[in-house]
Amino acid sequence: MRERSSSAPTRTFPRRATFTVDLVLLAPRGKHLSVLLARGASNGTRERWLLPCDGPKKGETVEAVARRIMRGVAGSDVAWFEQAGAFGVGKRHAVNADVSICFVGVVPARTAAATGFEWHVISDLPQLPARQAEMVESALASLRDRMDYAPVAFRLLPAEFTLSELQQTYEMLIGRRLHKASFRRALQAAWLVEPTDEWRSEGRGRPAQLFRYAPRRRRGNRRGVRFDLLGETRTRT
């Protein structure tokens, strides 16, 4: 299936193939993350679950597709989203697209799922088509890679929040515990929050001061090199 080409004269003409946009939409669920799944047609005894996905309408960017799917399945209150790569043939996909372009997004807790969709805790997912299972893994990795650079946690919280809430949100998103004193020290150094005059008492224990997100300055922080590479010589793809 050749198309009209304006590519290099000496090469074969570019072929084309089809894709969909698949969405890994995450939301807090207690101390863990949950992912939104669509109930698939159950072809037998067992339920089938899939990631939400769709193709582009005419002229739509892939970001727009992702945004449209998010609006459709969970409303429009998205804390953050980003592309997490394209996943190709070789592992079965739900609707037989050649390639799925994966987006990862985060929405606040208690975001209602549209009919036919349900939140599932990531530690206990039903079986997904191989390609989609891979995408969930990769989406989580993308999110965790970005946590140091994108204010995901702040967008998940209300305008005013306690530092303990902020820390818990970070812990949930990156999937591991953080040390309280170190967390706060780093936060201070980054000039990301400012205290309000309000305090909140939450049952027992000392009341917590409320803060708001108010980033002040940028650390022009070019380090040398880190050499954090694995011992093995292999590429990530």
Place this chain on the structure above:
Amino acid sequence: MRERSSSAPTRTFPRRATFTVDLVLLAPRGKHLSVLLARGASNGTRERWLLPCDGPKKGETVEAVARRIMRGVAGSDVAWFEQAGAFGVGKRHAVNADVSICFVGVVPARTAAATGFEWHVISDLPQLPARQAEMVESALASLRDRMDYAPVAFRLLPAEFTLSELQQTYEMLIGRRLHKASFRRALQAAWLVEPTDEWRSEGRGRPAQLFRYAPRRRRGNRRGVRFDLLGETRTRT
């Protein structure tokens, strides 16, 4: 254009659209990086240049497409490559694919370009279609993000190399100068190289000892959080 669906019963059926794989292939050129461009049909007075691209053959993964294009345009001696995201409609693409899946790769200096292709220094590129220009930017960012984790530099060098050569390679790939003593100290701490018994004298100055890449151990290095995020509240997509 609806397709057979096994998606959520209550949603519209996934649409599909076409894509190509586009390649940002980089090679050292003196102290800078160059990118491989394909000479396009010159529709007027000015030359047109494009990124190499193609679509998948039946059953081919996107990685396989990227690898095939690389083989075709620059041989098979690839130091490293990785996907750098999908770039959608909204900016013109060379062959009118709806979406381009971008791969970034690095090959050694002096890799010969196939007929119809030429290396261009990245600081002085000819005008490219908007989407492809965006891809070049993004590919460089991806490479630099990955430098701390993938042994790209080691794969560009011969089996035995001096530490100055290694440092220069790093500087070229990440696009900034590094401090000699700090570079070496970090390298030692990471147990990535081992000295050989050989020394190389390169004109004037003290001869340099040769090293080889021999990664020994892994630093299980989970930091707390870095809060390296920008002041502005915006996502990267």
Place this chain on the structure above:
DNA sequence: GACATAAGTAGCAATCAGCTACTTATTCGC
């Protein structure tokens, strides 16, 4: 042999990060 040049090292000073151990302020049970 003096000088230029480049490799390679020592070590200071500042910062960062992980941790223990505290102080402060509140509710609960009595």
Place this chain on the structure above:
DNA sequence: GCGAATAAGTAGCTGATTGCTACTTATGTC
């Protein structure tokens, strides 16, 4: 009221990491 329990918030030690200046070492050039 008062002590125990609980959670917020802080102090500060320690070792690791980093950027840097300034050195020493070994070679070629003249």
